[in-house]
Amino acid sequence: MKKEFIHLSEIAHARSGDKGNHSNIGVIAYTKEGYEHINKILTAKVIKKFFAGLGVTAVEKYEMKNILAINFVLKNALGGGAGCSLRIDTQGKILGTAILEMEIAKPEFIKTKKS
Amino acid sequence: MRKTLSIANGAGFWGDRASVPVRLIEKGGFDILTLEYLAELTMSILAAQKKVDAQMGYVKDFPDLIKKVSSSLLEKKIKIVTNAGGLNPLACAKAVAKNLVDGGLSHFRVGVVFGDDILEQLPQLMKKKLLKHMDTNLSIQTIASKIISANVYFGADGIVKCLQEGADIVITGRVADASLTLGPCIHAFNWDAQNSDLMAAGMIAGHLIECGAQVSGGNYSGKKNFTLKSPGYPIAKINADGTFLITKEKNTDGCVSVGTVSEQLIYEIGDPQKYFTPDVICDFTSVQLKQMGKDKVFVYGCKGQTASNTLKTSIAYDNGYKCSNTLFVYGQNAYEKAKECFEIIQYQVKQEKIKLISLFPEFLGSGNTLVIPVNKVMQSKEIFLRVSAASDQKEELMKFSKLFAPLVTSGPAGVSGYTGGLPKPQKSLGFWPALLDKKYVKVETIVKNAGDF
Numbered sequence: 001m002k003k004e005f006i007h008l009s010e011i012a013h014a015r016s017g018d019k020g021n022h023s024n025i026g027v028i029a030y031t032k033e034g035y036e037h038i039n040k041i042l043t044a045k046v047i048k049k050f051f052a053g054l055g056v057t058a059v060e061k062y063e064m065k066n067i068l069a070i071n072f073v074l075k076n077a078l079g080g081g082a083g084c085s086l087r088i089d090t091q092g093k094i095l096g097t098a099i100l101e102m103e104i105a106k107p108e109f110i111k112t113k114k115s
Numbered sequence: 116m117r118k119t120l121s122i123a124n125g126a127g128f129w130g131d132r133a134s135v136p137v138r139l140i141e142k143g144g145f146d147i148l149t150l151e152y153l154a155e156l157t158m159s160i161l162a163a164q165k166k167v168d169a170q171m172g173y174v175k176d177f178p179d180l181i182k183k184v185s186s187s188l189l190e191k192k193i194k195i196v197t198n199a200g201g202l203n204p205l206a207c208a209k210a211v212a213k214n215l216v217d218g219g220l221s222h223f224r225v226g227v228v229f230g231d232d233i234l235e236q237l238p239q240l241m242k243k244k245l246l247k248h249m250d251t252n253l254s255i256q257t258i259a260s261k262i263i264s265a266n267v268y269f270g271a272d273g274i275v276k277c278l279q280e281g282a283d284i285v286i287t288g289r290v291a292d293a294s295l296t297l298g299p300c301i302h303a304f305n306w307d308a309q310n311s312d313l314m315a316a317g318m319i320a321g322h323l324i325e326c327g328a329q330v331s332g333g334n335y336s337g338k339k340n341f342t343l344k345s346p347g348y349p350i351a352k353i354n355a356d357g358t359f360l361i362t363k364e365k366n367t368d369g370c371v372s373v374g375t376v377s378e379q380l381i382y383e384i385g386d387p388q389k390y391f392t393p394d395v396i397c398d399f400t401s402v403q404l405k406q407m408g409k410d411k412v413f414v415y416g417c418k419g420q421t422a423s424n425t426l427k428t429s430i431a432y433d434n435g436y437k438c439s440n441t442l443f444v445y446g447q448n449a450y451e452k453a454k455e456c457f458e459i460i461q462y463q464v465k466q467e468k469i470k471l472i473s474l475f476p477e478f479l480g481s482g483n484t485l486v487i488p489v490n491k492v493m494q495s496k497e498i499f500l501r502v503s504a505a506s507d508q509k510e511e512l513m514k515f516s517k518l519f520a521p522l523v524t525s526g527p528a529g530v531s532g533y534t535g536g537l538p539k540p541q542k543s544l545g546f547w548p549a550l551l552d553k554k555y556v557k558v559e560t561i562v563k564n565a566g567d568f
Contacts, residue, residue, distance in 0.1 A: 013337030013374060017383040020155075020250075020548055026381025028374070030337070053486025064387050064400050066416075067377040073385050079475075082156050083544030084434045086475040086503035088484065096336055098485050 006110065009100035012038055016096035019073075021081040023092030025099055028069040033109040035068035041104060047072050050102060051095070055079070116355070120303045121145035122296050122320070123350045123364075126197075127327030129157050129174055135327070135348050139364065140184040143191030145350050146303075149295040150177065150197035151325045158289065159431035159544045161201040162264035173207035174199040177286075181211050185218030188283070196274055196295045200286040202264060204229045205561075208286050212568035215284075221566030226277025228287035230559040231266045233428070233551075246428060246549040258547055261432040267551055268427045270393030271317075272308075273558040274298030280562040289429065291392050293321025296351065304355040314395035315419025316357030319402060322390075323361055323379050323414070324349040330361060330379035331410075332369030337378075341370040347410075358415040360407065371410040380404075393426055395419040425550040434545035435472065435507035440519045443532030444498045450481050452527045453500040459526055460502055463518045470511045477501040499532075505543055512540035 008014075008027070011034040016025040027042065029035035044059040051074060060073040078092050079085040089095075123145045125136030129152040139148060152174040165172030177199035181188075188195075200207040208227045215223045233240065240246055246255050266289035275298050277285045285298070297317035300306060306313045323330050328346040332339070346369025353359040363371050380399060384390055387399035401418035444453040457476040464471060477484050479499035481492050504515050516537040522530050 009336075013335070013378065015334065015336060015378040015382050019383055019385065020546055022250075022385075024381075024384060026378065026384075028337075028377050028381065050487055051485075060385070062385075062387050064381065066400055066402055067373075067380060067404060069377060069381050071381055071384060071387055081546055082154075083159065083431065083546055084437065084505070086437060086439070086473065086505060088477055088479065088501060093334075094485070098487060100336060101487075 004106040005103045006106045007100060008038070008102040008104055010110070011107070012100065014096035014099055016092050016094070018078055018082060018091040021076050021078050023074045023077040023095055025072045025074065025095050026069050027072070027099060028067060032068065035065065037107045037109070039063060039070055042070055044072070047074070050099070051077060116305060117303045118355050120147065120300060120353050121350055122147040122149060122299060122324065122353065123348060124149045124151065124324040124327055125348055126150040126152060127325065127329060128152065128154055129176070131327050133176060136180055137183055139348060140187045140191060140193055142364065143187070143193060146194065147299045148193055148195045149324070150195065150199060151292045151295060152177070153198045153201060153289060155429055155431070155546055156544065158202065158266060158429060159263050161203070162431065163542070165202050170206050172203035173201040177207060178210035178214050182214040182218065185215055185220050189220060194283050194299070196285045196299060198287045198290055198292070198295060200227065200229070200288045202232060202288065204286050204288045209568050211284060211286065212565040215565035221564060223283045223565045224281045224562055225565050225568065226280065226282030226285040226560060226562040228269065228273030228277060228285065228290065228558065228560050230557050231269050231289040233267060233556060234262070234265045237262065237265050240551070240555065245555060246551055249427070249548040249550060255430070255547065255549070258432040258545065261434070263431045263433055263544070265428060265430045267556050268393055268429070269558055270294045270422070271298035271301055273560050275301045276560045277562050278302040282562050291394070292325040293318045293392060294394060296321030296324065297394055300353055311395050311419035311421055312417060313357045315397040316359065316417040317353070318392050318395055318397050318419070319399070319414065319417050320351040320353055320359050323376060324351050326379065326382065328369060329382065330375055331363040331371050332375055335370070335375050335378060337374045339370070342368045344368050357417060358413065361412045361414060362410055371412055373404045373406050373412055376404055376412045376414070391423060391427070393422060395422050424553055426553055426556065428549040428551045430547040430549060432545045432547060434543040435505060436509050436512050436540040437503060437505045437543040438512040438516060438538055438540040439501055439503040440516055440538055441532060442500045442519060442522060442530055444500055444530055445496060446529035447496060449496055449498040449529070450478060450492055452529060453478050453498040455527050456500055456522055456530060457502060459522060460518055464515065467514060467518070469514045470506060470508060471515065472505045472507065475503045509540045513537070
């Protein structure tokens, strides 16, 4: 059987911002099952690899089960920070939207739509 | 004793929609309006303005706002707490007082919180090695000669003192954004500063409303069924027991839901169990959210721990200059042509011996701007090539900017968008976040009638 993929945006939403040269991305699941799933598949290693092109040096992962969210802190992700970065997104505002573009294997709890 | 306090926010940063605080004050229906203007970057812009004119260095929009709304302020019985003072809270207070007097409100009391600006003390503090970088072991000596501004983040205590002395308007310099909300809570409910859970509740309410419409539908990335033509700005209805409701202005666009509030709760935080503020260490994992009907989210369960003995200090320094140029590239192989244009710029920079510290291209429209694996280069027929450079000399960046227009006649076909004059180099600012023991700074306050300033 062919493996099916979905975008992370089908099971979660996200917001990102800056703290100096670091960025944080909060990924919030829509459901409890979704939270358990993203907590399993979104490891610090996966996030670091996904944003490797930005020069991220380390990723910290924190659980916020109370709002079904995972918080990632991406160290040195912003090319110097808001005051001196040469990037168009100096403050990491779009990284949350970017992570929702991640393709993940379709989890079992998502019902297959009738074709 | 009060049982509830309604605190609205009408600005999330300097440059937020200016009509919003006017609308909020004219409509009324809450007790306190907070206006948050100071990003890290804003402080260094204000520092540059103060250097030119010693009477400047504050957010001018605020006295301008007071001019427009003074009669409604009186009628609606609204108090304002704002960090519009920036690097010159006293000058801001004078300008506000003048506009209050002109509006017939010379009896209005204006409070000022200052003492956060430690630029003058800096040589002594550095000598004694009292400023520790938050992330690294770097010595401040490496940037000492280039420092533009240095401010500690105060907590709520100065604001509380001003309110106790009857201030109708409190103007601060650098305070933690959320303390603008905690201060009025401590004052109204006579909260004990030793009660960390209550301190955390006030700070978390402040954290949720401090970015304006970002909690009420703006920047929401989830599935949405609302419009954003003019989103309502947030109002926190806080109870004396530390629980509160997040809602927004009536009859406005936007939305307040568990989703929008969750996104703002997680915005710009690190370890959620240890969110350090000058007033308390908040535990964001303790916060519970419950939808109570349309545009109403109840927040409860906030926990905190006693604050640390240090204050975050924001130090900005001169980091040279930066400049960005753009070219519009069109055609079937637009991405390849844009890459060719960048290679030409690289070559020309070398040929002309232009002294740059860095040179950085972005191919906007290619889907590759963030260089992440899923964003493979798309076959777009239109690419906006943006090339940025940094240099310690302005003149070198002027030479860099002159390299772009010639590509229209001497580069590949389908290149345009060079008109509109040469972009000017901007100051590049570095930040040096540090920690300083609380005992080396002192919160100062003044409260006077507007007529006495």
